Amino acid sequence: MSRSPYTTAANDPRRMLDLDPVTIRKARSLARRAGAPVVKLAKQHTTVSVERATLRLAGLEGADVEGIPWVNRLVDVVREQVGLEHGVSVPVWDAMIRTGDDLTTVAQKAAAGSVQFRVPEGKAASAAAKRARVQISAGIRRVDAQRAARDKLIGKYGNPPSPWIYLIVATGDIYEDMPQAQAAAREGADVIAVIRSTGQSLLDYVPEGPTREGYAGTYATQANFRLMRAALDETSKELGRYVRLTNYASGLCMPEIAALAGLERLDMMLNDSMYGILFRDINPVRTFVDQRFSRQVHARAGIIINTGEDNYLTTADAVDAAHTVTVSQLLNEFFAKEAGLQDWQLGLGHAFEIVPEIPDSFRLELAHAMLARALFPDAPLKWMPPTKHMTGDVFRGYLLDGFFNLAGALTGQGILLVGMMTEAVVTPWLSDRDLALQNVRYVFNAAGNLREDFRPAPDGFIAQRARQVLGEAVDLLDDIVDDTLLNAIADGTFGLMTRPADAGRGLEGVVRKSSAYVNPASDLLEEGATR
Amino acid sequence: MSRSPYTTAANDPRRMLDLDPVTIRKARSLARRAGAPVVKLAKQHTTVSVERATLRLAGLEGADVEGIPWVNRLVDVVREQVGLEHGVSVPVWDAMIRTGDDLTTVAQKAAAGSVQFRVPEGKAASAAAKRARVQISAGIRRVDAQRAARDKLIGKYGNPPSPWIYLIVATGDIYEDMPQAQAAAREGADVIAVIRSTGQSLLDYVPEGPTREGYAGTYATQANFRLMRAALDETSKELGRYVRLTNYASGLCMPEIAALAGLERLDMMLNDSMYGILFRDINPVRTFVDQRFSRQVHARAGIIINTGEDNYLTTADAVDAAHTVTVSQLLNEFFAKEAGLQDWQLGLGHAFEIVPEIPDSFRLELAHAMLARALFPDAPLKWMPPTKHMTGDVFRGYLLDGFFNLAGALTGQGILLVGMMTEAVVTPWLSDRDLALQNVRYVFNAAGNLREDFRPAPDGFIAQRARQVLGEAVDLLDDIVDDTLLNAIADGTFGLMTRPADAGRGLEGVVRKSSAYVNPASDLLEEGATR
């Protein structure tokens, strides 16, 4: 992607909003200072999911008769026999060397209780580490190959114009999802997101195989990823346009799902550094460790992440809490770049969630959206439609979505999540998507260039509001730096959710690394090496 | 109304569009030159409807057993006995003096064939004229009184903010219309229009009494006017807001309906100098004579007229024919002012009728709407919603109406005709109006002030388009001046309708005035006298 593809000199939001560059720099350095300790913490720990992701990259697939994946069985046994502080790799490949078994066999035997793991020293240790690296690097190269394949297709078809039209399917049945996704693509969707079944993010394993039984969404499994990617490749070919596929990483299995996404060529992933903590009550340390590894994988896979600031506005008020969105965007940016992601990969989230009935609500939305555009000129930004204030009045809803689309056009958003008139009623119908795309098409075709005529004055309502939000964001970041990020989260700073660092789901899956900790996957990712 | 209530220095459309004042002046003088001959023509003729309107002002009401109004019976008999070139007044009041009968009795006897009319000379003539003036001036004073009553109510309640929200009712049954109109007013309508039954405009008489049987509209009768005005007065009181009432003048009975509107305190009237010609195939001379008298009455009654340029765009293409709208607006302005109407009374028409699917269609609408606003800074302007390109897709329709409302807000329109999502389906339902008003409220409350941020550049797409349309309008006016307006109309210049001056409905009702022509009503109106 070229530099600053979202603004022109004529409509440079920084100028129109008259933002002070010093304040902006200050905001970024505060975000760095708030995030640094958390990165340190993340480097000091590993999690069951990080170790399982490592095994998945090594090619360990499948599950036992109860559907528990072999990666889970293996990691659990290793942990119970020798602990995880050294990482799972050395003990497992040591066992493979000793037994001569392949990875799957070792996993099955481990489950059957017929393998004794150890933490070897000296030569044995380095031999095991070496073998592990060889096998895991093959997986990393598969991720590289998928990225190359994507680049090839995009080279062939080219990228769609901005914004990319992002549509959701959520039937719960992958075999209903596929034709619906293809229909949506034919109608003009550039990105298809398959919503996960409710609750999957709380499972400490990734289900296996194709699934037909999700609630309000479809399970994220390697098989489902593969089926949907294939269906969309077929449609991309038919349309001569590369249709991107999205799923969700955040949750208890962030690292593993990130690995599967890389292996199956997903193109975007919902991946937020704090969503799991705030909205799924997942332990903060667990989340911060997992998100770092998962983002390193995304960076390698050339996947665009979408962050979840929009969610805050579903629990907090979109005007009062506007600055918390900005703060979270800055933190997500810091964590993302630290993990190796680049600007073009940052689909930072924000949303059109202001009470529509308050005076000037539309202009307030424009102010917030322009601020995000101004702060992150090279990031695509993920622009989310109204949800909280949608009602059963589908006519009103269709109109609101039209104004949401207009705001997206006027402020140069990069990823436009298409709003559904039935938001307050049901998960989207086929016809809802069709109507929604018609809405997008009308607004962008008829009024998209209105951006040329949209010139908020630096002393006007919009610019003043944007500067006010930025000011509040800087103040909040100041407090967070003093108080530490973990405490801020514990105090309900984001989305009004209070999440103490020593509580929440998945805490038991967090392990402090020993000095002897080895993880070839992390090494390959940190080094950017292929062998 | 104060001067220039529709624009501010900051958003002066003339400046933003960089319109050349010389071109604007040229356009106006060309319109004057094109219209002058037609005014001359209008002054040289009278029509059966002008004479009937005169009798209505004198207080002649009611109809015979077949429902033919006495004014029709009387004018017909006078015409057949002594002709109309002298006007109906002198013969009729002469007869009254001779017989001692009152006006109604004379009309009834005339119908029964038991009165002999004559055209008196000398004293008798002036006596008759004097008596006629006395009686007719009473009617004029009733019109004045109604105007005073309106001013009093507005003084008490104040005027609604601009734009005025204009809603249509059209059940065909005045007794269903009333509660619907009251409901609409409660929901926020500032102006209620009762659509006429199809075909009434082709009747050469005004039906009598309350009616329940219209097709796609309700008959315009004095009784219906009175009933609806009373219903709205009641609601105005309840709401502490003066709710205006509108009906339609254009048609074969323009002068009479104008008189009734003045007598029953209607507040606005659809009154176009050419609509009857173009869309109802009414003879051009008949129409020009009638519209002049009717507008003199409106001027006196303090009624705001709404012109019908929007209709052109339902038969011609809104982009190709944009300049014909401008030309017609300039002509309507000229004829209106010549008849004594002032700027604040000129609801010049235009509409949001560009094919929504063409690129930049919304910005083209803005260009046209801004041009009208720039050319007529002190006129309210009547902004009509999309109709021709509305379809059975009511969701799309609701969205289009939202963008129509936005265009109205961005360009400072004074009278906003509320669009209905069912435009392509049925005459508006109660719920359609309610949804439509909700649409208007959202757009104006959330985005109304966006006008402050809407700054099309003088060299931009919008300004260039506006200047182009103005240029084409001037060229067309040039041709019309050369060719004469009557020929231009005959050649299908407006709305693609070809209407020769010597054809069309109602021609037989046109009479060239003799030197002895007397019409106290015209005199009172021209002089602005009350006695």
Add this chain to the structure above:
Amino acid sequence: MSGSKTDKHIVRPYGDTTGDGMVQMSFTLPLPHDKRAEGAALQLAKKMGMDPAMVVHAKAMGTDFTFFVVYGAVQHLVDVREVQVVERDYPLLSPKEVNTAIKKGLRRPMVVVGACIGTDAHTVGIDAILNIKGFAGEKGLEYYSEVTVVNLGAQVSVPDLVEASRVAKADAVLVSQVVTQRDAHLHNTREMSAAFREAFPRDRRPLLVVGGPRFDEAMTAELGVDRIFGKGTTPGEVASYLVSSLVPTPSIRKKAV
């Protein structure tokens, strides 16, 4: 997605899963907004076969009316085999083919008289069929060298139409009706067809064709006309129909079946 396969004859509405039967509905009830009114709305939905049904939106409109939006699953099945449609039973001809057919078969220009009758002033539709300008990229009948068009315009009374048809020796009379309130289009059409049967001997009555966006094309018998054209009709379709029913050309007749 078998339900979407056209070989399946029984289908149900489709929300997001085959066979879920989901539909959206909105309406007003003349009741003040309260729980009872919402119950009444549900009762109506149930009577219409929606089960389960949910009132997802209810809004008071003044004190006497409430507007509802209802979503739910319809239990009815749609049997596609039972659907009767007026399929085109004549070949689509190009203007050239139409002209030659008339030349060969009629040996004189075909005369077509058109009008909006009654109080209807919506001429755009009939003009789209008759005027050269045409519709949807197709030129109107005036463009056909072998067709003589007499367009009487708007708000023509039935007697005037009959008279004009007689004078013009019309082969076909094309009538447009757009206003449908209180079934105006049906009343006017019946009045028109009756008048023509009255005025012409069976064998010399011109072909009667009506059109408009709200007609049911299957009502020809009820309305006493020869053909009805609905929304989206193109001039070519009309010209082709006129040829197939007015021009005695076996060749074309054959194609028609």
Add this chain to the structure above:
Amino acid sequence: MSGSKTDKHIVRPYGDTTGDGMVQMSFTLPLPHDKRAEGAALQLAKKMGMDPAMVVHAKAMGTDFTFFVVYGAVQHLVDVREVQVVERDYPLLSPKEVNTAIKKGLRRPMVVVGACIGTDAHTVGIDAILNIKGFAGEKGLEYYSEVTVVNLGAQVSVPDLVEASRVAKADAVLVSQVVTQRDAHLHNTREMSAAFREAFPRDRRPLLVVGGPRFDEAMTAELGVDRIFGKGTTPGEVASYLVSSLVPTPSIRKKAV
């Protein structure tokens, strides 16, 4: 407009005239868009009691589906007398009244345990009822001095909920269910009520209350709960209900009837 008078028991949908029965409907059929599909749409409308019905919009969505908008007159009559609604059968109390009632009647704080069960993570609704912040200008139950609130938050498993209720000696358990796809809310609620009947002797089982925007308030029996609250519920209503059913105060009982 007599139809709008509430003394009229039989009503019909109202478009723009009393008794016209007009409704709007939209749906998708798994058929390619052609005349047959439009006929199928009309067939469905007729089966639903719409007559006449008109397909005013039909749009192909890909090759296998068509979206329709249909307008028409429903022939069914709605009998308002047959409507059953769960009317509020307890007096609305102010927080002050609630607190005094509990003090007087219970002589100890009332314990309320709340949660979103199953996989549902929509806490905004239950929080609106429980958190001090409250809803629609009313403070939540935490604000009541005499009510002890234990809010377990989202995605709580039924066993955990039962256990927590036992530990907290809950007088009432408040459960929220927002996700309704595949009737998740009904399944989860039944599972919950069964577990409580299992775990507690009849007389010591806490009062079971569920709520959510898509519940039918009349389904208490089917779901085995004591009360269901639907969309737009306010904390005050809940508090008043809890008092009327948990606090033995004749005075209040009287008001209730």
